[in-house]
Amino acid sequence: MTDPAVGAIAFVTLLTIVVGARGIRVARTPDDFMVAARQVPPGLNAAAISGEYLSAASFLGIAGLIVSQGLGSLWYSVGYTAGYLVLLLLVAAPLRRFGAYTIPDFADGRLGSVGLRRAATALVLVIGWFYLLPQMKGAGITLQWVLGTPYWIGVVTLGIVVSGNIAMGGMKGITFVQCFQYWLKLCAIGIPALVLLIATGHDSARNLQPGRAAVFTRATVVDVPQAIDFTLTRPATATVSGMLDQRQYRHQAVLLCACRHAAGAGAQLGFAAGAPVPTSLAMAPSPGVSWNSPLSAAGTDGAHPLLSTYGIIIATFFGAVGLPHILVRFYTNPDGEAARRTTLIVLLLLSTFYLFPAVLAVLTRASAPQLYLAGDSDNVLLALPSLLLPGLPGALLAALVAAGAFAAFLSTSSGLLVSVAGALSHDFMNGGVTSFRWCAIAAGAVATAASLLIGRFSLALLVGWAFAIAASSFSPLLVLGIWWRQLTRAGAAAGIVVGGSACLAAIVASMTGAATHGWSAVLLGQPAIWTVPLAFGVMIVTSLLTPRTLPGNVGQVMLRMHLPEALSRLDYRSFPAERGRRSPGR
């Protein structure tokens, strides 16, 4: 649509490839590929973690969901940040001191069971692929918006760029790319938010008054890209072109009643300033939940909003702990103390970033409320700048947003693909650099094919579901594995299998529309509310029932995870015989 946006996306993609390609010369061993040889300082590492973490959901999804569903969707951004607080409190330092590469390595090293390792690897693949889908969808709709290409072209482009880049450079190159992309994303959302706030924020307060339906702040022509049903809160006159209520109009003034209307694809409705904004029936905030309510019923069609909100809170707070692509980054810290410092900086970087999607979403609601008529809420941020600032400034801001969004897809899917390919090549192949490359390409192809099927789900919702699976499987494994001596092999295996598969089954049932109202909609749409306690419970009870599968070296392992570096270094220096034991998983 706009030339600056095309240039910006091409620039981001090329820069990612070039910086990643520098990694080819540096990366020589599997260790280099997997964790950048553990020599990344906290500031750089924190920016890289944030860059990897801020995905399509954070960049486009949350703002879109707020515009369409209400302020309660801000729980997603609160939860995505709070996940790092939980990670700092419960996992960061001990996990780094334990010194394994991946979650399967942790499961194997802590509990010494190959079966458990296989189960963990399978879950890394499930979570990784589930999380990759929204990134691909984001790329599809962004290219669709910018270039007008079909959805699948964006999806395939991202798949090729990311798998190729990973196969060539591994993670050493990617650390610099991810770090750069955090700052790019912050600028790409912060600058448009501040510019638009200054330019148009002064007349936006009216639409934020709670309990009041949105009105147009100035004369506005609403384009209807695809057929929708909408209602009005009170009668209004509109200048209509195209199909409306089964009649063809040609730029005629029509008095619309405060009732249900059907607009055809391609119709244009012109409203005067002060006219009520039409509410799309497909996208309307759920009945019983007003736009200003702090409760969110996203994904559950308005049923039991309080319970649904707690579902989001549990999934996002405890999900970050179990994300495979994030944990692999913690092994790049020099020691446990540095891991804590890194996490604290990540918390600061994320808090800063998440201020802006809220600002942009509120601006959209206040000044361009017609955007949530467009059908897919996920491209609201891409459309906003040119609507509020006509001409070149708007086009430039839109280009910046598109570039930031593309950076988000590139960085998150790179990180995910490294974990998925690493898990595949390490546990199912011979683990060398060549097999890692082939696994990266294969995993990328699978994700690309799958994401052609999920176009109708909101980005934030999809990512929220990936968090729910992680929270009900890896999160109890890590938390109990680090803090509880009595965790047994049987307990850990039962917990991740029961929790993970219950959560996955609920999500698949919800995606296929098995339940659309009442309790079942909440329990399937936000499954974390019962699958996380279930996974913890199964893990604890099974462990207590099977004390015979308690690993023999639990004392040593606890020591390795919790001993401060000042003492563990001293031990290893004083007793040379211990040195051989530093390698992970033995």
Next chain:
Amino acid sequence: MSAEESRSAQPEPAQPRPAQRQLVVWRGDEVPVQHDIPGPGDLRDDTNTGRLLIGSLVRAQLGLSLMCLMLALTVTISFPLIAALVPAVGRTSVAGLPVTLIVLGFAFYPVFLAVGWFYHRQARQLETRFTDLVNPAGRRPGD
């Protein structure tokens, strides 16, 4: 396995070998097992004292983590509950901005940062104190 090995190896230094001459170099941090002073050797050898020491560290760290977690969770979880019990909260606005936006959009982040900073400081102090307790010889003046 290795813990048992090292335990069975323990009595060896106690058996005298008068025929052999030995050069003994004393280093503060290398005293093998002194049962009156707990030291790094206890942790390595998995003695009762060692288990007690590491157990106390893990419990102290877990207590600190859970306290901070409860603090952050109470603050966040109570807000939707209050809003559900008192629906007026969702309809109130302060200075033209809905309370929901102020709380969810801006107010929680400083709370998370404060809790995280407090935890980081406390955890480091706990570890320093534990290190000094176990290995007083490693303490440098000014630490």
